[in-house]
Amino acid sequence: MAETFVALGTVDAPSGVLVLGTAGGVDQWRELGRPLSERARTAAANGGGHLQEWSCEAVAVPAAADRPLSVRASTSPSPFDGEPTIATLEIGLGLPWPGTMSRSAPVRLGDLxxxxxxxxxxxxxxxxxxxxxxxxxxxxxxxxxYWGRYEDDAHAQFGGERIAEHGADGPYGWLDLPVAEAAARAAELTDWRDRVHGRGLVVSVEEHTDLHRFQRAGRHHPLRVGAIDVGGCRTLGIDWDQGDHAMRHRGEREAGQVYPVTLEADRAGETVMRWTIPPHDPDDEDA
Incomplete structure:
Protein backbone atom coordinates (compact mmCIF):
# COMPACT_ATOMS: atom_id res chain seq x y z
CA MET A 1 0.00 0.00 0.00
CA ALA A 2 1.40 3.39 -1.04
CA GLU A 3 2.27 5.89 1.66
CA THR A 4 0.17 9.04 1.96
CA PHE A 5 2.28 12.16 2.40
CA VAL A 6 1.35 15.55 3.83
CA ALA A 7 3.21 18.78 3.05
CA LEU A 8 5.21 20.27 5.94
CA GLY A 9 6.47 23.36 4.14
CA THR A 10 9.65 24.44 2.38
CA VAL A 11 13.23 25.24 3.29
CA ASP A 12 15.96 27.25 1.57
CA ALA A 13 19.51 26.07 0.90
CA PRO A 14 21.29 29.01 -0.78
CA SER A 15 24.68 27.48 0.04
CA GLY A 16 23.78 24.42 -2.06
CA VAL A 17 24.11 22.16 1.00
CA LEU A 18 21.11 20.94 3.00
CA VAL A 19 21.32 19.51 6.52
CA LEU A 20 18.97 17.24 8.49
CA GLY A 21 20.22 17.08 12.06
CA THR A 22 19.50 16.77 15.75
CA ALA A 23 18.29 20.16 17.01
CA GLY A 24 19.74 19.83 20.50
CA GLY A 25 23.32 19.98 19.25
CA VAL A 26 23.25 22.39 16.30
CA ASP A 27 24.87 25.20 18.28
CA GLN A 28 27.55 22.87 19.64
CA TRP A 29 29.25 21.98 16.34
CA ARG A 30 31.28 25.20 16.41
CA GLU A 31 32.47 24.36 19.92
CA LEU A 32 33.84 21.01 18.73
CA GLY A 33 36.53 22.29 16.37
CA ARG A 34 34.89 23.04 12.99
CA PRO A 35 31.61 24.76 12.10
CA LEU A 36 28.75 22.61 10.84
CA SER A 37 28.90 24.31 7.42
CA GLU A 38 32.50 23.20 6.80
CA ARG A 39 31.77 19.61 7.74
CA ALA A 40 28.56 19.61 5.70
CA ARG A 41 30.25 20.97 2.56
CA THR A 42 32.83 18.19 2.71
CA ALA A 43 30.12 15.53 3.01
CA ALA A 44 28.02 17.08 0.24
CA ALA A 45 31.03 17.25 -2.11
CA ASN A 46 31.13 13.44 -1.89
CA GLY A 47 27.44 13.09 -2.70
CA GLY A 48 26.24 13.30 0.90
CA GLY A 49 27.07 11.71 4.20
CA HIS A 50 26.59 11.34 7.94
CA LEU A 51 28.28 13.65 10.43
CA GLN A 52 28.77 12.87 14.11
CA GLU A 53 30.83 14.26 16.93
CA TRP A 54 29.97 13.69 20.57
CA SER A 55 26.15 13.91 20.74
CA CYS A 56 25.84 16.11 17.62
CA GLU A 57 24.56 14.32 14.52
CA ALA A 58 23.49 15.34 11.04
CA VAL A 59 23.27 14.23 7.43
CA ALA A 60 24.37 16.70 4.75
CA VAL A 61 23.57 16.51 1.02
CA PRO A 62 23.90 18.68 -2.08
CA ALA A 63 20.72 20.58 -2.96
CA ALA A 64 19.49 23.22 -5.37
CA ALA A 65 20.46 26.70 -4.20
CA ASP A 66 18.00 28.68 -6.35
CA ARG A 67 14.56 27.47 -5.23
CA PRO A 68 12.52 26.46 -2.17
CA LEU A 69 12.85 22.77 -1.32
CA SER A 70 9.67 20.93 -0.37
CA VAL A 71 9.46 18.87 2.82
CA ARG A 72 6.70 16.34 3.41
CA ALA A 73 6.01 13.35 5.62
CA SER A 74 3.98 10.20 5.97
CA THR A 75 2.72 9.20 9.41
CA SER A 76 2.00 6.22 11.63
CA PRO A 77 0.12 6.06 14.96
CA SER A 78 2.04 6.74 18.14
CA PRO A 79 2.06 3.89 20.67
CA PHE A 80 1.77 6.57 23.37
CA ASP A 81 -1.55 8.20 22.45
CA GLY A 82 -2.45 6.95 18.97
CA GLU A 83 -1.85 10.37 17.40
CA PRO A 84 0.00 10.61 14.06
CA THR A 85 3.79 10.76 14.23
CA ILE A 86 6.31 11.02 11.42
CA ALA A 87 7.09 7.71 9.72
CA THR A 88 8.93 8.96 6.62
CA LEU A 89 10.39 12.43 6.22
CA GLU A 90 11.04 13.29 2.58
CA ILE A 91 12.91 16.35 1.31
CA GLY A 92 13.01 17.21 -2.37
CA LEU A 93 16.53 18.36 -3.19
CA GLY A 94 15.70 20.09 -6.49
CA LEU A 95 18.35 18.10 -8.36
CA PRO A 96 17.99 15.40 -11.06
CA TRP A 97 18.96 11.87 -10.13
CA PRO A 98 22.49 11.28 -11.48
CA GLY A 99 22.38 9.50 -14.83
CA THR A 100 25.30 7.30 -13.83
CA MET A 101 23.47 5.86 -10.83
CA SER A 102 20.84 3.13 -10.77
CA ARG A 103 17.37 4.13 -9.62
CA SER A 104 16.57 0.59 -8.49
CA ALA A 105 17.95 0.88 -4.94
CA PRO A 106 18.28 3.69 -2.38
CA VAL A 107 21.72 5.09 -1.54
CA ARG A 108 22.22 4.86 2.20
CA LEU A 109 23.91 7.88 3.78
CA GLY A 110 23.80 6.75 7.40
CA ASP A 111 21.24 6.89 10.17
CA LEU A 112 19.94 9.35 12.75
CA TYR A 146 4.01 27.98 35.21
CA TRP A 147 2.02 24.85 35.99
CA GLY A 148 1.38 22.30 38.73
CA ARG A 149 -0.82 21.56 41.73
CA TYR A 150 -1.13 25.21 42.79
CA GLU A 151 -1.35 26.78 39.33
CA ASP A 152 -4.90 28.09 39.95
CA ASP A 153 -3.80 29.76 43.18
CA ALA A 154 -0.87 31.30 41.35
CA HIS A 155 -3.13 32.50 38.55
CA ALA A 156 -5.45 34.20 41.03
CA GLN A 157 -2.44 35.95 42.53
CA PHE A 158 -0.38 36.81 39.43
CA GLY A 159 -2.58 36.39 36.35
CA GLY A 160 -1.27 35.17 33.01
CA GLU A 161 -2.93 33.48 30.05
CA ARG A 162 -3.48 29.85 29.19
CA ILE A 163 -0.95 28.98 26.46
CA ALA A 164 -2.59 26.53 24.06
CA GLU A 165 -0.41 23.64 22.89
CA HIS A 166 -1.26 21.02 20.27
CA GLY A 167 -5.01 21.43 20.50
CA ALA A 168 -5.21 21.49 24.28
CA ASP A 169 -4.79 23.92 27.15
CA GLY A 170 -1.17 24.26 28.16
CA PRO A 171 0.41 26.02 31.13
CA TYR A 172 -0.34 29.53 32.31
CA GLY A 173 2.14 32.21 31.37
CA TRP A 174 3.22 35.29 29.47
CA LEU A 175 4.76 35.51 26.01
CA ASP A 176 7.26 37.95 24.51
CA LEU A 177 8.57 39.63 27.65
CA PRO A 178 11.96 41.35 27.82
CA VAL A 179 14.40 38.85 29.34
CA ALA A 180 14.93 40.87 32.53
CA GLU A 181 11.19 41.23 33.07
CA ALA A 182 10.67 37.52 32.45
CA ALA A 183 13.34 36.62 34.99
CA ALA A 184 11.82 38.99 37.57
CA ARG A 185 8.34 37.57 37.07
CA ALA A 186 9.61 34.01 37.40
CA ALA A 187 11.48 34.95 40.59
CA GLU A 188 8.31 36.48 42.01
CA LEU A 189 6.35 33.30 41.30
CA THR A 190 9.08 31.12 42.79
CA ASP A 191 9.34 33.24 45.94
CA TRP A 192 5.55 33.09 46.42
CA ARG A 193 5.55 29.30 45.94
CA ASP A 194 8.35 28.81 48.46
CA ARG A 195 6.68 31.04 51.06
CA VAL A 196 3.11 29.78 50.67
CA HIS A 197 3.33 26.17 49.50
CA GLY A 198 6.96 25.09 49.46
CA ARG A 199 6.40 23.03 46.32
CA GLY A 200 3.68 22.14 43.84
CA LEU A 201 4.40 24.77 41.18
CA VAL A 202 6.89 24.58 38.32
CA VAL A 203 8.14 27.86 36.83
CA SER A 204 10.06 28.02 33.55
CA VAL A 205 11.67 30.86 31.60
CA GLU A 206 12.21 30.09 27.90
CA GLU A 207 14.40 32.64 26.14
CA HIS A 208 13.79 33.14 22.42
CA THR A 209 16.69 31.07 21.13
CA ASP A 210 16.18 29.35 17.77
CA LEU A 211 15.59 26.08 19.62
CA HIS A 212 12.70 27.60 21.55
CA ARG A 213 11.40 29.60 18.56
CA PHE A 214 10.91 26.53 16.36
CA GLN A 215 9.24 24.61 19.18
CA ARG A 216 6.91 27.55 19.74
CA ALA A 217 6.26 27.89 15.98
CA GLY A 218 5.10 24.25 15.86
CA ARG A 219 2.84 24.53 18.90
CA HIS A 220 -0.34 24.33 16.81
CA HIS A 221 0.86 21.97 14.05
CA PRO A 222 -0.42 18.37 14.33
CA LEU A 223 3.11 17.04 13.70
CA ARG A 224 4.81 19.78 15.77
CA VAL A 225 6.51 21.35 12.75
CA GLY A 226 7.47 25.02 12.79
CA ALA A 227 9.21 27.27 10.26
CA ILE A 228 11.62 30.00 11.38
CA ASP A 229 14.33 32.14 9.80
CA VAL A 230 17.87 31.12 10.79
CA GLY A 231 20.85 32.93 9.33
CA GLY A 232 18.62 34.44 6.66
CA CYS A 233 17.32 31.04 5.54
CA ARG A 234 13.88 29.48 5.94
CA THR A 235 14.38 26.50 8.26
CA LEU A 236 12.01 23.81 9.54
CA GLY A 237 12.11 22.41 13.05
CA ILE A 238 10.30 19.18 13.95
CA ASP A 239 9.55 18.67 17.62
CA TRP A 240 8.56 15.32 19.16
CA ASP A 241 5.89 14.46 21.68
CA GLN A 242 7.81 13.52 24.83
CA GLY A 243 5.51 10.58 25.57
CA ASP A 244 6.04 9.15 22.08
CA HIS A 245 9.79 9.74 22.36
CA ALA A 246 9.91 7.92 25.70
CA MET A 247 8.04 4.88 24.36
CA ARG A 248 9.77 4.58 20.96
CA HIS A 249 13.06 6.50 20.84
CA ARG A 250 14.37 6.80 24.40
CA GLY A 251 18.09 6.12 24.65
CA GLU A 252 18.54 7.23 21.06
CA ARG A 253 21.82 6.07 19.50
CA GLU A 254 23.20 4.48 22.66
CA ALA A 255 20.14 2.22 22.74
CA GLY A 256 20.29 1.46 19.01
CA GLN A 257 17.29 3.68 18.30
CA VAL A 258 18.48 5.02 14.94
CA TYR A 259 16.75 5.16 11.55
CA PRO A 260 18.17 5.13 8.01
CA VAL A 261 18.66 8.21 5.85
CA THR A 262 18.77 7.54 2.11
CA LEU A 263 18.93 9.25 -1.26
CA GLU A 264 16.34 8.03 -3.75
CA ALA A 265 14.86 8.97 -7.11
CA ASP A 266 11.20 9.95 -7.13
CA ARG A 267 8.81 9.17 -9.97
CA ALA A 268 9.81 12.33 -11.82
CA GLY A 269 13.49 11.40 -11.68
CA GLU A 270 14.31 14.04 -9.04
CA THR A 271 16.56 13.32 -6.05
CA VAL A 272 14.93 13.14 -2.62
CA MET A 273 16.38 12.50 0.82
CA ARG A 274 14.34 10.20 3.03
CA TRP A 275 14.52 9.47 6.74
CA THR A 276 12.47 6.36 7.49
CA ILE A 277 11.15 5.51 10.97
CA PRO A 278 9.39 2.11 10.96
CA PRO A 279 5.91 1.96 12.50
CA HIS A 280 5.81 0.85 16.11
CA ASP A 281 5.73 -2.94 16.51
CA PRO A 282 4.61 -4.09 20.00
CA ASP A 283 6.24 -7.47 19.31
CA ASP A 284 9.63 -5.74 19.44
CA GLU A 285 8.98 -4.88 23.10
CA ASP A 286 8.04 -8.47 23.90
CA ALA A 287 11.24 -9.69 22.28
Missing part, protein backbone atom coordinates in the same frame (compact mmCIF):
# COMPACT_ATOMS: atom_id res chain seq x y z
CA UNK A 113 18.24 9.09 16.14
CA UNK A 114 15.12 11.05 17.06
CA UNK A 115 16.52 13.82 19.23
CA UNK A 116 14.54 14.58 22.38
CA UNK A 117 14.90 18.29 21.47
CA UNK A 118 13.63 17.70 17.94
CA UNK A 119 15.13 17.74 14.45
CA UNK A 120 16.08 20.59 12.14
CA UNK A 121 16.13 20.86 8.34
CA UNK A 122 18.00 23.81 6.87
CA UNK A 123 20.87 25.38 5.00
CA UNK A 124 24.35 24.43 6.18
CA UNK A 125 25.64 28.01 6.28
CA UNK A 126 22.44 29.33 7.84
CA UNK A 127 22.60 26.81 10.67
CA UNK A 128 26.00 28.15 11.76
CA UNK A 129 23.98 31.04 13.25
CA UNK A 130 21.68 28.71 15.24
CA UNK A 131 21.19 29.61 18.90
CA UNK A 132 20.61 26.87 21.45
CA UNK A 133 19.80 26.56 25.14
CA UNK A 134 22.90 28.34 26.42
CA UNK A 135 22.87 31.17 23.85
CA UNK A 136 21.45 34.67 24.18
CA UNK A 137 18.19 35.36 22.30
CA UNK A 138 18.76 37.70 19.36
CA UNK A 139 15.51 39.58 20.02
CA UNK A 140 16.06 39.94 23.79
CA UNK A 141 12.71 38.32 24.61
CA UNK A 142 11.54 35.34 26.65
CA UNK A 143 8.37 33.45 27.61
CA UNK A 144 7.40 32.52 31.16
CA UNK A 145 5.32 29.43 31.97
Missing amino acids: PVDRCGMVVGDADGLDAWTGTDDEPANGLADVF
Whole structure:
Protein backbone atom coordinates (compact mmCIF):
# COMPACT_ATOMS: atom_id res chain seq x y z
CA MET A 1 0.00 0.00 0.00
CA ALA A 2 1.40 3.39 -1.04
CA GLU A 3 2.27 5.89 1.66
CA THR A 4 0.17 9.04 1.96
CA PHE A 5 2.28 12.16 2.40
CA VAL A 6 1.35 15.55 3.83
CA ALA A 7 3.21 18.78 3.05
CA LEU A 8 5.21 20.27 5.94
CA GLY A 9 6.47 23.36 4.14
CA THR A 10 9.65 24.44 2.38
CA VAL A 11 13.23 25.24 3.29
CA ASP A 12 15.96 27.25 1.57
CA ALA A 13 19.51 26.07 0.90
CA PRO A 14 21.29 29.01 -0.78
CA SER A 15 24.68 27.48 0.04
CA GLY A 16 23.78 24.42 -2.06
CA VAL A 17 24.11 22.16 1.00
CA LEU A 18 21.11 20.94 3.00
CA VAL A 19 21.32 19.51 6.52
CA LEU A 20 18.97 17.24 8.49
CA GLY A 21 20.22 17.08 12.06
CA THR A 22 19.50 16.77 15.75
CA ALA A 23 18.29 20.16 17.01
CA GLY A 24 19.74 19.83 20.50
CA GLY A 25 23.32 19.98 19.25
CA VAL A 26 23.25 22.39 16.30
CA ASP A 27 24.87 25.20 18.28
CA GLN A 28 27.55 22.87 19.64
CA TRP A 29 29.25 21.98 16.34
CA ARG A 30 31.28 25.20 16.41
CA GLU A 31 32.47 24.36 19.92
CA LEU A 32 33.84 21.01 18.73
CA GLY A 33 36.53 22.29 16.37
CA ARG A 34 34.89 23.04 12.99
CA PRO A 35 31.61 24.76 12.10
CA LEU A 36 28.75 22.61 10.84
CA SER A 37 28.90 24.31 7.42
CA GLU A 38 32.50 23.20 6.80
CA ARG A 39 31.77 19.61 7.74
CA ALA A 40 28.56 19.61 5.70
CA ARG A 41 30.25 20.97 2.56
CA THR A 42 32.83 18.19 2.71
CA ALA A 43 30.12 15.53 3.01
CA ALA A 44 28.02 17.08 0.24
CA ALA A 45 31.03 17.25 -2.11
CA ASN A 46 31.13 13.44 -1.89
CA GLY A 47 27.44 13.09 -2.70
CA GLY A 48 26.24 13.30 0.90
CA GLY A 49 27.07 11.71 4.20
CA HIS A 50 26.59 11.34 7.94
CA LEU A 51 28.28 13.65 10.43
CA GLN A 52 28.77 12.87 14.11
CA GLU A 53 30.83 14.26 16.93
CA TRP A 54 29.97 13.69 20.57
CA SER A 55 26.15 13.91 20.74
CA CYS A 56 25.84 16.11 17.62
CA GLU A 57 24.56 14.32 14.52
CA ALA A 58 23.49 15.34 11.04
CA VAL A 59 23.27 14.23 7.43
CA ALA A 60 24.37 16.70 4.75
CA VAL A 61 23.57 16.51 1.02
CA PRO A 62 23.90 18.68 -2.08
CA ALA A 63 20.72 20.58 -2.96
CA ALA A 64 19.49 23.22 -5.37
CA ALA A 65 20.46 26.70 -4.20
CA ASP A 66 18.00 28.68 -6.35
CA ARG A 67 14.56 27.47 -5.23
CA PRO A 68 12.52 26.46 -2.17
CA LEU A 69 12.85 22.77 -1.32
CA SER A 70 9.67 20.93 -0.37
CA VAL A 71 9.46 18.87 2.82
CA ARG A 72 6.70 16.34 3.41
CA ALA A 73 6.01 13.35 5.62
CA SER A 74 3.98 10.20 5.97
CA THR A 75 2.72 9.20 9.41
CA SER A 76 2.00 6.22 11.63
CA PRO A 77 0.12 6.06 14.96
CA SER A 78 2.04 6.74 18.14
CA PRO A 79 2.06 3.89 20.67
CA PHE A 80 1.77 6.57 23.37
CA ASP A 81 -1.55 8.20 22.45
CA GLY A 82 -2.45 6.95 18.97
CA GLU A 83 -1.85 10.37 17.40
CA PRO A 84 0.00 10.61 14.06
CA THR A 85 3.79 10.76 14.23
CA ILE A 86 6.31 11.02 11.42
CA ALA A 87 7.09 7.71 9.72
CA THR A 88 8.93 8.96 6.62
CA LEU A 89 10.39 12.43 6.22
CA GLU A 90 11.04 13.29 2.58
CA ILE A 91 12.91 16.35 1.31
CA GLY A 92 13.01 17.21 -2.37
CA LEU A 93 16.53 18.36 -3.19
CA GLY A 94 15.70 20.09 -6.49
CA LEU A 95 18.35 18.10 -8.36
CA PRO A 96 17.99 15.40 -11.06
CA TRP A 97 18.96 11.87 -10.13
CA PRO A 98 22.49 11.28 -11.48
CA GLY A 99 22.38 9.50 -14.83
CA THR A 100 25.30 7.30 -13.83
CA MET A 101 23.47 5.86 -10.83
CA SER A 102 20.84 3.13 -10.77
CA ARG A 103 17.37 4.13 -9.62
CA SER A 104 16.57 0.59 -8.49
CA ALA A 105 17.95 0.88 -4.94
CA PRO A 106 18.28 3.69 -2.38
CA VAL A 107 21.72 5.09 -1.54
CA ARG A 108 22.22 4.86 2.20
CA LEU A 109 23.91 7.88 3.78
CA GLY A 110 23.80 6.75 7.40
CA ASP A 111 21.24 6.89 10.17
CA LEU A 112 19.94 9.35 12.75
CA PRO A 113 18.24 9.09 16.14
CA VAL A 114 15.12 11.05 17.06
CA ASP A 115 16.52 13.82 19.23
CA ARG A 116 14.54 14.58 22.38
CA CYS A 117 14.90 18.29 21.47
CA GLY A 118 13.63 17.70 17.94
CA MET A 119 15.13 17.74 14.45
CA VAL A 120 16.08 20.59 12.14
CA VAL A 121 16.13 20.86 8.34
CA GLY A 122 18.00 23.81 6.87
CA ASP A 123 20.87 25.38 5.00
CA ALA A 124 24.35 24.43 6.18
CA ASP A 125 25.64 28.01 6.28
CA GLY A 126 22.44 29.33 7.84
CA LEU A 127 22.60 26.81 10.67
CA ASP A 128 26.00 28.15 11.76
CA ALA A 129 23.98 31.04 13.25
CA TRP A 130 21.68 28.71 15.24
CA THR A 131 21.19 29.61 18.90
CA GLY A 132 20.61 26.87 21.45
CA THR A 133 19.80 26.56 25.14
CA ASP A 134 22.90 28.34 26.42
CA ASP A 135 22.87 31.17 23.85
CA GLU A 136 21.45 34.67 24.18
CA PRO A 137 18.19 35.36 22.30
CA ALA A 138 18.76 37.70 19.36
CA ASN A 139 15.51 39.58 20.02
CA GLY A 140 16.06 39.94 23.79
CA LEU A 141 12.71 38.32 24.61
CA ALA A 142 11.54 35.34 26.65
CA ASP A 143 8.37 33.45 27.61
CA VAL A 144 7.40 32.52 31.16
CA PHE A 145 5.32 29.43 31.97
CA TYR A 146 4.01 27.98 35.21
CA TRP A 147 2.02 24.85 35.99
CA GLY A 148 1.38 22.30 38.73
CA ARG A 149 -0.82 21.56 41.73
CA TYR A 150 -1.13 25.21 42.79
CA GLU A 151 -1.35 26.78 39.33
CA ASP A 152 -4.90 28.09 39.95
CA ASP A 153 -3.80 29.76 43.18
CA ALA A 154 -0.87 31.30 41.35
CA HIS A 155 -3.13 32.50 38.55
CA ALA A 156 -5.45 34.20 41.03
CA GLN A 157 -2.44 35.95 42.53
CA PHE A 158 -0.38 36.81 39.43
CA GLY A 159 -2.58 36.39 36.35
CA GLY A 160 -1.27 35.17 33.01
CA GLU A 161 -2.93 33.48 30.05
CA ARG A 162 -3.48 29.85 29.19
CA ILE A 163 -0.95 28.98 26.46
CA ALA A 164 -2.59 26.53 24.06
CA GLU A 165 -0.41 23.64 22.89
CA HIS A 166 -1.26 21.02 20.27
CA GLY A 167 -5.01 21.43 20.50
CA ALA A 168 -5.21 21.49 24.28
CA ASP A 169 -4.79 23.92 27.15
CA GLY A 170 -1.17 24.26 28.16
CA PRO A 171 0.41 26.02 31.13
CA TYR A 172 -0.34 29.53 32.31
CA GLY A 173 2.14 32.21 31.37
CA TRP A 174 3.22 35.29 29.47
CA LEU A 175 4.76 35.51 26.01
CA ASP A 176 7.26 37.95 24.51
CA LEU A 177 8.57 39.63 27.65
CA PRO A 178 11.96 41.35 27.82
CA VAL A 179 14.40 38.85 29.34
CA ALA A 180 14.93 40.87 32.53
CA GLU A 181 11.19 41.23 33.07
CA ALA A 182 10.67 37.52 32.45
CA ALA A 183 13.34 36.62 34.99
CA ALA A 184 11.82 38.99 37.57
CA ARG A 185 8.34 37.57 37.07
CA ALA A 186 9.61 34.01 37.40
CA ALA A 187 11.48 34.95 40.59
CA GLU A 188 8.31 36.48 42.01
CA LEU A 189 6.35 33.30 41.30
CA THR A 190 9.08 31.12 42.79
CA ASP A 191 9.34 33.24 45.94
CA TRP A 192 5.55 33.09 46.42
CA ARG A 193 5.55 29.30 45.94
CA ASP A 194 8.35 28.81 48.46
CA ARG A 195 6.68 31.04 51.06
CA VAL A 196 3.11 29.78 50.67
CA HIS A 197 3.33 26.17 49.50
CA GLY A 198 6.96 25.09 49.46
CA ARG A 199 6.40 23.03 46.32
CA GLY A 200 3.68 22.14 43.84
CA LEU A 201 4.40 24.77 41.18
CA VAL A 202 6.89 24.58 38.32
CA VAL A 203 8.14 27.86 36.83
CA SER A 204 10.06 28.02 33.55
CA VAL A 205 11.67 30.86 31.60
CA GLU A 206 12.21 30.09 27.90
CA GLU A 207 14.40 32.64 26.14
CA HIS A 208 13.79 33.14 22.42
CA THR A 209 16.69 31.07 21.13
CA ASP A 210 16.18 29.35 17.77
CA LEU A 211 15.59 26.08 19.62
CA HIS A 212 12.70 27.60 21.55
CA ARG A 213 11.40 29.60 18.56
CA PHE A 214 10.91 26.53 16.36
CA GLN A 215 9.24 24.61 19.18
CA ARG A 216 6.91 27.55 19.74
CA ALA A 217 6.26 27.89 15.98
CA GLY A 218 5.10 24.25 15.86
CA ARG A 219 2.84 24.53 18.90
CA HIS A 220 -0.34 24.33 16.81
CA HIS A 221 0.86 21.97 14.05
CA PRO A 222 -0.42 18.37 14.33
CA LEU A 223 3.11 17.04 13.70
CA ARG A 224 4.81 19.78 15.77
CA VAL A 225 6.51 21.35 12.75
CA GLY A 226 7.47 25.02 12.79
CA ALA A 227 9.21 27.27 10.26
CA ILE A 228 11.62 30.00 11.38
CA ASP A 229 14.33 32.14 9.80
CA VAL A 230 17.87 31.12 10.79
CA GLY A 231 20.85 32.93 9.33
CA GLY A 232 18.62 34.44 6.66
CA CYS A 233 17.32 31.04 5.54
CA ARG A 234 13.88 29.48 5.94
CA THR A 235 14.38 26.50 8.26
CA LEU A 236 12.01 23.81 9.54
CA GLY A 237 12.11 22.41 13.05
CA ILE A 238 10.30 19.18 13.95
CA ASP A 239 9.55 18.67 17.62
CA TRP A 240 8.56 15.32 19.16
CA ASP A 241 5.89 14.46 21.68
CA GLN A 242 7.81 13.52 24.83
CA GLY A 243 5.51 10.58 25.57
CA ASP A 244 6.04 9.15 22.08
CA HIS A 245 9.79 9.74 22.36
CA ALA A 246 9.91 7.92 25.70
CA MET A 247 8.04 4.88 24.36
CA ARG A 248 9.77 4.58 20.96
CA HIS A 249 13.06 6.50 20.84
CA ARG A 250 14.37 6.80 24.40
CA GLY A 251 18.09 6.12 24.65
CA GLU A 252 18.54 7.23 21.06
CA ARG A 253 21.82 6.07 19.50
CA GLU A 254 23.20 4.48 22.66
CA ALA A 255 20.14 2.22 22.74
CA GLY A 256 20.29 1.46 19.01
CA GLN A 257 17.29 3.68 18.30
CA VAL A 258 18.48 5.02 14.94
CA TYR A 259 16.75 5.16 11.55
CA PRO A 260 18.17 5.13 8.01
CA VAL A 261 18.66 8.21 5.85
CA THR A 262 18.77 7.54 2.11
CA LEU A 263 18.93 9.25 -1.26
CA GLU A 264 16.34 8.03 -3.75
CA ALA A 265 14.86 8.97 -7.11
CA ASP A 266 11.20 9.95 -7.13
CA ARG A 267 8.81 9.17 -9.97
CA ALA A 268 9.81 12.33 -11.82
CA GLY A 269 13.49 11.40 -11.68
CA GLU A 270 14.31 14.04 -9.04
CA THR A 271 16.56 13.32 -6.05
CA VAL A 272 14.93 13.14 -2.62
CA MET A 273 16.38 12.50 0.82
CA ARG A 274 14.34 10.20 3.03
CA TRP A 275 14.52 9.47 6.74
CA THR A 276 12.47 6.36 7.49
CA ILE A 277 11.15 5.51 10.97
CA PRO A 278 9.39 2.11 10.96
CA PRO A 279 5.91 1.96 12.50
CA HIS A 280 5.81 0.85 16.11
CA ASP A 281 5.73 -2.94 16.51
CA PRO A 282 4.61 -4.09 20.00
CA ASP A 283 6.24 -7.47 19.31
CA ASP A 284 9.63 -5.74 19.44
CA GLU A 285 8.98 -4.88 23.10
CA ASP A 286 8.04 -8.47 23.90
CA ALA A 287 11.24 -9.69 22.28
